[in-house]
Amino acid sequence: MTIQTELEAILTCLEDIGQPVSVGALQSHLEIDMPKKTLQRRLKKLVEHGQVIADGEKKARTYRLASYGISSSATERSVTESLVLNEKGNEYNQHPIFSAESLTKLAYLDTPPYGRTKRTYQRQLVEQYIPNETFYVPLSVRTKLHTMGKRVDKALAAGTYAKEIGQKLLIDLSYNSSRLEGNTYSKLDTQKLIEQGVSAEGKVHEETVMIMNHKEAIEFLIENAEDITLSSFTVRNIHYLLSQDLLANPNACGRERELEVTIGKSAYTPLSNPHQIKELLARVLLKAEQISDPFEQSFFLLMHLSYLQAFEDVNKRTARLTCNIPFIKNNLCPLSFTDVPQEDYFKALLYFYETNELMPALELFEWAYKKSCEQYDVVKESLGDIDAYRIKYRAARKEAMGLVIRNDISDAKISAFLSRYCHDHNIEQPDKFIAMTIADLEQLHEGAIIGLGITEAMFKAWKRR
Template identity: 40%
Template sequence: MSGTTRDDVLEALRRLARAGQFEASSTDLIHATQGSSATVRRHLEALWASGAVVRTGRARATRYRLKDTNEATAVSATEAPAQAESRLLPVWSPAALAMSSRLAMPLAARNPVTYQRRFVDDYVPNESWLMPRELAEALHRSGRLQGQQPAGTYARKVLEQLLIDLSWSSSRLEGNRYSLLATEELFRRGTAGSDADAVMLLNHKTAIEFLVDAVPVQGLSTPLVRNLHAVLMQDLLADTDDLGAIRQKVVNISDTVYVPTQVPAMLEEMLESIVAKARLIKNPVEAAFFLWVNLAYLQPFEDGNKRTSRLAANIPLLLYNCAPLSFLDVDTQDYARAMLGVYEFRDVALAVDLFSWTYRRSINKYLVVMESLGMPDPLRLRYRESLTDAMGLIVRERKSAQAALEELKLTEDEAPGFRALLLDELKKLEVFNCARYRLTMSATQGWIDAGRPQ
């Protein structure tokens, strides 16, 4: 937008500061103002020269902030609680606000629409961008794990926290009534009974563990996405034939004029196309966004499409060792409006703002988790795979620790320190942390119920 002014840039800085982001890159401000790159950067240079903003860092690390942040962050004594709370919510771009206005119209005033395959067909990986390219690249730089490490390393390092965060956040968006503390207790207990909400949460946990194990080996594929759906919806669909299966039934979505395609052949074809194109996208953040938006828009399964899209968005992030996306603190109404913008208008403005906001929160959360872990134990790194093998023999096959050590040739002479490490890990093994050793929850629970034989 050529009409972007210095005041527009200053107002964008104020809005970001009110949302808790006190420093912003030029990319953030280009996105927030919808202005051109050259115009926004020219205004920033002038604002810095005049002393209106403070500039820190150099090159890609350059950040800008208001000279006086009190103006943006102070909450007056008369400010309503809802206004104060809004500072913790996404900062909507002008395009997103315009889309919100269109969605505020009554359903009767909006034209019914159905699936448009050109939304995918016209997309050319690495040439087309659903997110602004500079934003996707900035998020990739912020979220990636430094150094060359095997795919899935980042997710494995923060797995215990991720299991709780993503399971609870995604389930809450489906109306799940469990609190975060109740979710943690459920994962420690490991059994759901006849509670559908508990089943939903445990299915999420199992699905995340499945992705962390399978993605580094299998990569992104249609069978993997379909298996992801099957795990997420186990015991939640009346007909087990529908688990991971392309939908054969009519699906209607409430509170929208969008009617998904009801042709199974098209559903299968477009699912293949979505996965194939996502696999070619080099930027993992753009690939994650592409999967999240398009799987929800297509609605290829009888139920569970949105939760499948949320977890599937993590597949490219896993492959490229980026911080996982757990949809932290996302408001259900914001999420619904972001989806409706795609469903009814194929407009991603709301979705881009919501995605970038919550992904930044995920990046910050898991960066702190990583820092809290400190330097990895060299002994654990040395025996990483051996620990997994030994735990499998003891828990799944019920062999004694000594028998496992002898079978794997990991006696004290051959692997000094391993026995003590193994016995210590056996004491700590629970159903909520068993995935790191490729153990299922049921096998682990059975071993625990048997008195932890070793």
């Protein structure tokens, strides 16, 4: 008997029983003979993969079927087959992102859209999802990604890590998210645009606007990390910042759509009822806000915001930035979509739209997050440990820097001015504050003056003195 057969038998039995059951009771109901130790191993695997939920401890432990909001024998087979492939290994799979099982599934999209089954929005995916009981991301994956993404060892204010890597995050996420939309700016061009405001030659205006919109939206997430919530208000604001000056109808920026939309090269048709769209957006975000695990929360947001298509356009961009909120708030490595191939990304989404199966998208999410962690590991090493003193006095340093520039204080007088500032504002360790502020002033450039309360002209005049 194969492992796959055993896993399917367990899932079928749990579905038939329809309520939590002990190992002993489950063993007696199984239609196949299975030693208790084997049954426990198979249950452990199913729990790790998110197909079964275990409640209680030791002898009191019971097991029940987890609801993915997708009930079909085909889905169960895909999950159990994946478990078998993962357990045995698959020497024939050469794709860097997708397993052989996912590649087989994605081959479905090789059939032209007119030859595929027409699908509409399935609201039961949201309705049947129970936060912290239903899991799209298996425990083993969540644990692994959390270990990779952890960036601080102590409790710090939400957004602390994102602020430390702020400039790099602005460039990386703006570039990669825009690239996935077909933007032809290079990463170097993106950096020049964000840091210096210099547009690349030969690019259409919309590409420049797209990147600058990303910059503004990411800054919004970082600056408001402590207070931001997963609400319609937040997502509408993110959409507004991303879509401003890009939509034919300016009034559609930051507003749920009232028009029908279609998905190119897809057999999926999103909802068209404006009232249902608004209701379901609120419902998706209400459930997302209740999810305690940041990786489950992020993946849930990425998939459901893309699937709902709540706005006339710029939905996937909105999903990519919104799914970073859990990481920013929890001081985890952000998801910058580094090196994610455009074709693989859209195939994974289209497959979910048309089949509601998550496997390819989950594999891409896991791969993309690992790539981001590898990229920011270098940043973490170069930053060293996050300085709590620096974080504590960030606002004061910015205020002091702004005063230095607005008052056109010369180099020779900066130390004395900062010394008085420390005295007037009861700054602890004034020598450290002064040294930090002077170092920041020396490194300051036009692309980093936001938040100082100065204009570009003021900064240039101060630099020329």
